Amino acid sequence: MTATRVLVLNSGSSSVKYQLLDMRGGERLALGLVERIGEETSRLKHTCVKTGAVRESIAPVADHEAALKAVAEELTKDGLGLDSPELAAIGHRVVHGGMTFTAPTVIDDTVLAEIERLIPVAPLHNPANLVGIRTAMALRPDLPQVAVFDTAFHTTMPESAARYAIDVATADAYRIRRYGFHGTSHAYVSRATAKLLGKAPEDVNVIVLHLGNGASASAVERGRCVETSMGLTPLEGLVMGTRSGDLDPAVIFHLMRVGEMSTDEIDTLLNKKSGLIGLCGDNDMREIRRRIDEGDEQAELAFDIYIHRLKKYIGAYYAVLGRVDAVAFTAGVGENDNAVREAAVAGLELLGLEVDGALNAVRSDEPRLISPTTSRVAVAVVPTDEELEIATQTYALVGNYNA
Numbered sequence: 001m002t003a004t005r006v007l008v009l010n011s012g013s014s015s016v017k018y019q020l021l022d023m024r025g026g027e028r029l030a031l032g033l034v035e036r037i038g039e040e041t042s043r044l045k046h047t048c049v050k051t052g053a054v055r056e057s058i059a060p061v062a063d064h065e066a067a068l069k070a071v072a073e074e075l076t077k078d079g080l081g082l083d084s085p086e087l088a089a090i091g092h093r094v095v096h097g098g099m100t101f102t103a104p105t106v107i108d109d110t111v112l113a114e115i116e117r118l119i120p121v122a123p124l125h126n127p128a129n130l131v132g133i134r135t136a137m138a139l140r141p142d143l144p145q146v147a148v149f150d151t152a153f154h155t156t157m158p159e160s161a162a163r164y165a166i167d168v169a170t171a172d173a174y175r176i177r178r179y180g181f182h183g184t185s186h187a188y189v190s191r192a193t194a195k196l197l198g199k200a201p202e203d204v205n206v207i208v209l210h211l212g213n214g215a216s217a218s219a220v221e222r223g224r225c226v227e228t229s230m231g232l233t234p235l236e237g238l239v240m241g242t243r244s245g246d247l248d249p250a251v252i253f254h255l256m257r258v259g260e261m262s263t264d265e266i267d268t269l270l271n272k273k274s275g276l277i278g279l280c281g282d283n284d285m286r287e288i289r290r291r292i293d294e295g296d297e298q299a300e301l302a303f304d305i306y307i308h309r310l311k312k313y314i315g316a317y318y319a320v321l322g323r324v325d326a327v328a329f330t331a332g333v334g335e336n337d338n339a340v341r342e343a344a345v346a347g348l349e350l351l352g353l354e355v356d357g358a359l360n361a362v363r364s365d366e367p368r369l370i371s372p373t374t375s376r377v378a379v380a381v382v383p384t385d386e387e388l389e390i391a392t393q394t395y396a397l398v399g400n401y402n403a
């Protein structure tokens with residue numbers, strides 16, 4: 001039997017997203033999500049695309065290993081179990097690949113050890129990614145397991161963008177540089193944006209704004225990333241759901257010396273208690289918008305800070321690229337929130353950026369322009385599909401393993 005299916009696992013700190021695809025036509029067979037792992041009210045939602053069956057349950061899922069086993073059971077119920085001979089490989093999102101991994105990689109013990117070594121620079125993500133890999137390996141030890149790294153797309157950044165202005169010997173000793181993340185999404189969305197414009201990726205310059213719970217911007221010049229907003233870790237850059245983004249590093253010394261806070265306390269403060277949740281108590285943009293509509297000033301200020309930072313990055317990346325063909329909004333907030341898109345671009349008419357109110361209000365899952373024809377720079381909403389991109393890269397690497 002020809003093995004043409006790829007299972008993709010995207011393990012986050014408290015969730016697992018998954019998709020099963022048939023790579024003959026890139027068709028999605030099943031997808032789902034387990035969220036709030038480790039809590040009493042963990043939620044599993046599974047959709048079998050083939051039959052249209054949707055199953056949802058709320059029950060405690062203790063850890064990532066239990067979550068993956070629950071996913072395997074759901075797939076088995078639909079006749080799509082992990083024991084299928086049609087499964088060619090399992091593709092894993094791995095957030096930090098450091099300087100070692102610039103391309104998708106078949107996972108062996110050496111690769112596992114390197115992903116583990118990088119935990120200190122991706123503490124929220126790499127541990128979850130590792131559990132996902134190890135559990136999948138135990139379920140199907142015979143299958144190739146492929147790691148697709150968030151950092152890989154950004155390895156084309158020039159040294160002028162990738163290096164921090166700190167002592168070179170210290171930076172090199174500790175491999176301190178800007179790696180960037182969400183690369184699978186930036187790669188997919190920049191290519192999809194070129195397609196929307198009817199052009200080849202090599203012929204366009206795009207600013208991609210990936211605005212999810214984690215958020216990052218990138219400047220993509222002729223298909224290659226030349227700058228991105230996240231750095232050594234996914235903490236730098238834009239204001240995020242729970243992360244501060246850019247900050248004067250002296251804030252940390254101040255908190256240590258004057259606030260007498262420990263390194264771990266500051267780490268938790270900046271990664272989990274800052275950003276939108278730190279500013280107004282909510283990290284979900286839907287809730288923040290609802291509060292603003294009710295006249296909540298704290299929510300409004302959080303929104304303004306979020307937009308101010310975003311606008312600064314659009315301007316900065318315009319300068320980095322020199323010529324911009326398109327600005328593309330993606331991920332949970334970017335794809336769904338028209339007020340964020342409108343506010344981020346407001347006042348940038350002299351840079352050639354305009355948004356059409358009616359087009360911006362359209363809700364759709366398709367890539368679409370939201371700028372009027374008069375706009376010199378196209379403004380677009382381009383839904384990301386990290387899972388499809390991971391499956392494509394995985395399948396390209398392992399080919400038809402079982403054929």
Ligand SMILES: Nc1ncnc2c1ncn2[C@@H]1O[C@H](COP(=O)(O)OP(=O)(O)O)[C@@H](O)[C@H]1O
Nearest residue numbers: 211212213214283284285286331332333336337
């Ligand atoms: N309809 C919507 N309007 C505004 N924001 C939304 C909407 N749907 C989702 N979001 C935002 O998207 C975020 C999740 O985005 P997503 O890309 O799925 O993030 P992640 O992959 O980091 O979990 C939510 O926290 C919420 O702020």
Ligand SMILES: CC(=O)OP(=O)(O)O
Nearest residue numbers: 181182212213214234
């Ligand atoms: C790297 C990163 O921030 O990922 P996520 O948005 O999934 O948290």
Ligand SMILES: [Mg+2]
Nearest residue numbers: 212213214331
């Ligand atoms: Mg995401």
